[in-house]
Amino acid sequence: MKIKKATNKIPVVEGSGNVFADLGLRDAEDLRLKAELTRQIGNRIKMLGLTQVEAAGRLALKQPDVSRLVNGRHTGFSVHRLIALLNRLEVDVEIVIRPRGKTSGHRGTIRVRQAV
Numbered sequence: 666m667k668i669k670k671a672t673n674k675i676p677v678v679e680g681s682g683n684v685f686a687d688l689g690l691r692d693a694e695d696l697r698l699k700a701e702l703t704r705q706i707g708n709r710i711k712m713l714g715l716t717q718v719e720a721a722g723r724l725a726l727k728q729p730d731v732s733r734l735v736n737g738r739h740t741g742f743s744v745h746r747l748i749a750l751l752n753r754l755e756v757d758v759e760i761v762i763r764p765r766g767k768t769s770g771h772r773g774t775i776r777v778r779q780a781v
Contacts, residue, residue, distance in 0.1 A: 695744065702747040703739040709754040710735060724753050 686693035710720045717735065721728045748758045
């Protein structure tokens with residue numbers, strides 16, 4: 666993290682890209698992944714033009730659970746289940762495993778990106 670001085674003399678801290686890690690949460694990478702998968706679910710529901718009730722039927726969830734996901738709340742959902750929900754929304758999820766580069770001094774990373 667880098668600390669920058671703002672013009673109004675309030676220090677501004679540049680984030681690492683993972684707000685959960687910046688907050689010092691123990692399962693930061695898992696939480697970041699769940700948040701991104703949840704965001705992708707909400708985007709897909711919107712793109713398909715589904716109501717929450719229609720999405721609930723397609724996902725085999727109750728409407729309040731769809732509401733939670735659409736509003737970014739992934740508590741109670743595992744990564745596996747979030748991926749399964751994306752599959753039910755006709756999204757393929759690909760996991761790529763490769764050796765880390767020798768110049769990389771950090772732990773492994775997990776990226777979610779949308780294919781074009």
